[in-house]
Ligand SMILES: Nc1ncnc2c1ncn2[C@@H]1O[C@H](COP(=O)(O)OP(=O)(O)O)[C@@H](O)[C@H]1O
């Protein structure tokens with residue numbers, strides 16, 4: 001009985017061919033990690049689609065139609081920019097949904113990959129570098145953001161909550177809003193050993209932002225002294241820009257400020273994450 | 284230029300974690316086609332060394348060259364030619380056996396067809412063909428270990444790194460893994476293995492270093508190490524606890540190369556165990572049990588460090 005040959009290559013100290021030290025570019029490497037997440041996602045995608053559809057239906061139904069009727073009857077449309085509450089609310093919820101998707105993908109999955117399943121270590125033992133692992137995970141997060149935000153936009157249109165074709169531009173903006181959360185949070189999550197700080201992040205970060213960053217009511221309704229706090233949150237920028245696109249009231253200068261702010265946060269998150277991933281995976 | 288058949292060369296390789304020195308200026312060379320082992324107790328620095336060779340842990344000092352390249356500058360290029368079985372399994376237990384191999388093969392940029400072909404061969408090799416489409420989670424520890432070994436071979440590596448391949452497995456599962464590793468060895472695989480089991484080291488390693496406290500205490504083939512640091516035979520005597528110390532004292536009159544007095548036994552390192560046992564009888568000693576055996580790496584370790592390998 002002879003074992004099947006599972007060993008074929010003869011070792012060589014000298015790189016056999018010229019360029020043996022060359023490795024694929026960063027995008028190719030990141031795509032390998034992205035595909036890992038895709039294979040993983042094959043088992044769970046159905047459930048995530050259900051909730052991506054159900055969430056906007058519930059929120060737009062209850063708050064947009066139910067609560068909205070009450071608000072509209074109150075005759076305060078001027079403060080909402082002259083539109084119904086549903087039309088006002090929907091783009092805000094779109095940005096908030098992006099935030100929620102980003103937080104979900106960038107907290108427990110990161111800690112799980114390094115602490116519980118240790119799958120990051122499997123990738124790190126293969127040719128991928130820590131930064132490739134980080135970028136690949138971000139790519140997958142981006143894909144989830146695109147999916148969820150696109151579904152949200154479809155539901156939103158079905159509710160008749162869209163005023164302008166510019167709302168299509170709200171898709172990349174919402175995705176960017178998500179990345180402005182995902183990149184820094186993944187950079188942070190990889191440094192954790194326990195998930196306790198995530199609960200705090202949700203309780204003291206996400207929920208207050210969700211409530212006070214202009215999703216449900218204009219920030220101008222808040223006392224003047226607290227408004228600057230809302231303006232520095234990434235969610236406010238995402239909400240403001242998505243809303244102005246959905247209502248067709250966006251102006252170039254304001255839009256550029258919002259995009260620039262969100263891009264800067266995402267870029268900082270990526271720069272920091274490249275370091276924190278390295279520190280964690282290369283002990 | 285390094286000699287053509289030296290795949291890994293370490294010179295005064297050092298790893299510190301803060302103030303703590305886990306690997307203390309060790310030097311060794313791995314030659315093509317050999318099975319090279321690190322034998323040492325927990326905390327000796329074996330995994331730290333393996334992680335440096337695996338290019339996932341930058342050395343703090345000394346030199347390390349793998350396949351003629353620098354682990355820090357050329358990590359991805361080196362890792363693409365290594366197979367790694369880490370001390371702790373890093374399988375994705377939520378996926379199936381085959382999916383684990385698929386994902387890992389993709390990490391190396393292998394085409395799907397190549398992965399599929401190798402997956403069939405490798406699952407056959409580690410005797411997991413029937414479990415190919417099962418989830419990994421419920422597999423036994425031994426099966427997971429075999430899957431990790433199959434996974435480490437997916438890229439047809441030039442060096443295989445095995446960090447405690449059978450620790451935590453029951454004896455039967457260990458033997459299955461040993462059998463597979465032995466076949467790899469027969470196929471000419473170059474492998475580096477760490478273990479704290481002396482029988483594993485004896486069976487699998489052509490050459491090994493004994494490691495303790497981050498340092499290399501000795502180096503050679505199992506046979507050489509035993510010849511150099513131990514005697515041909517060992518006489519193990521066990522006495523009634525009340526007589527233990529007294530008996531040990533008396534035994535000094537039996538001619539022996541060395542004597543070790545353990546808590547529950549006395550070991551006499553002698554050329555001829557039976558003769559030594561007779562000599563002990565002549566001194567009027569009546570051990571509860573006696574055993575004559577060949578020297579093992581355990582004896583080498585005891586001699587070198589004054590401690591036992593496995594506790
Ligand atoms: N990341 C780390 N930080 C601090 N100490 C470490 C780290 N990794 C290992 N050590 C310490 O280094 C020593 C050697 O560990 P290790 O290389 O895992 O030994 P072995 O594999 O031989 O059991 C141990 O004392 C261990 O506690």
Ligand SMILES: [Mg+2]
Nearest residue numbers: 329330370447
């Ligand atoms: Mg170890």
